[in-house]
Amino acid sequence: MKVLPLIFAAMVFLLYLIYERVSLNRLRNAIPLRISVTGTRGKSSVVRMIASVLREDGRKVIAKTTGSQARLVLPDAHEVEVTRRGVTSIIEQKRLLKTAAKIKADCLVAEIMSLHPENHYVESQQMLLPHIVVITNVREDHTEAMGKTKEAIAAVLSLDIPAKAKVFVPEKENRPLFETAVKEAAGELIVVPEEAAISLLRQAPDLHRKEFRSNLDLVYGLGQHLHIDPNVILNGIRRARHDIGKFAIWKYRSPDAKKTFYLVNGFAANDPESTWQLLAKVKAILPPAGGQLIGLLNLRADRGDRTKQWLEFLRRSSLDDFSRIYVVGAHAQIFRRKLKTASLLKSQLPQAIMKTLLAELEDQSVIFGCGNIKGAGELLVDHWNKIGATYEL
DSSP states (O other), rough: OOHHHHHHHHHHHHHHHHHHHHHHHHHHOOOOOEEESSSSHHHHHHHHHHHHHHHHTTTOOOEOOOOSOOOEEESSOOOEEOOOSOOOOTHHHHHHHHHHEEEEESEEEOOOOOOSHHHHHIIIIIIIOOOOOEEEESSSSSSHHOSSSHHHHHHHHGGGOOTTTTEEEEEGGOHHHHHHHHHTTTOEEEEEEETTHHHHHHTTHHHHSSSHHHHHHHHHHHHHHOOOOOHHHHHHHHHHOOTTTTOOEEEEEOOOSEEEEEEEEEEGOHHHHHHHHHHHHHHSSSSSOSSOOEEEEEEETTTTHHHHHHHHHHHHHHOOSEEEEEETTTTTTHHHHHHHTTEEEEOOOOOHHHHHHHSSSTEEEEEEEEOTTTTTTHHHHHHEEEEEEEEOO
């Protein structure tokens, strides 16, 4: 007799799975074009630019980002915060499909939010089933969940490629793993060449300072594939709104007007490789100055693997780029003990941090925020936006 309740429970669960599959199929079929963006860095920016280009082309688009700020971008470009109760879950993507189907969206653009391999598979191949997958890059980050090498991370990202999908990847980031995954999925691999967006940059050279070239190449390559006019693509990229993690620079005069500082938001670059690429961009943008270039490294309690990665990187690097490294946030005291050249900031309050830096740094110094946007990084960016004047890129 004890077997009967188990059989009944199994039947109920099976019926539930069938219902879920039918429900998801119905929602997906109501959305003519589904695009997902995966990779290590730049996903949110690429999602926002693609959605803006599609809107500019007259399409009804809904987009979702999960980077520095989880946001739902509606067809009129109005943004709604993604409310979360408890642990972040890929079930959010099912709600996204429901919303897109309800408003009869022509296009859905979603940032892949998974870290662990099994979630990547379920999110992309069981839930979203995108027609187009855009891979931004492969960097060493989230190593505890995705693996410690680029090849291991690429293998996880390849799980985001469902059957018959078209996959866009920058030429520099393409690798055999992606080619194999696309072939097994009977899809199409579209390798976007470097300088694919060169015609846009000739029209709008300022974009090179504001955006990473590979991101522009991807958005332009996708736009061309969708037969969107180049001028429409350019206007869409220009009108894209970005979140708090977007690269920005502010010029700030100290209260006594004796010192000028340049404040750089590079917090969302996260991993050292991406950060150093952004640092090179900053050096090319800012005028030569006699002040110091200061690294302000913000650490997160829930990103211990990233803290370890930064520690190992700074230990083996010459640190010639920075006059000094300040460290703030979780793990900061341990980090300081292991890296004697780092200076510890005890307070996470932006006013207290700035007070310390203003007292210790020279005129014309550049304060380059890096590591993580969450916590002190987010507070600092908000503070810098209030006290500084936007430095036009």
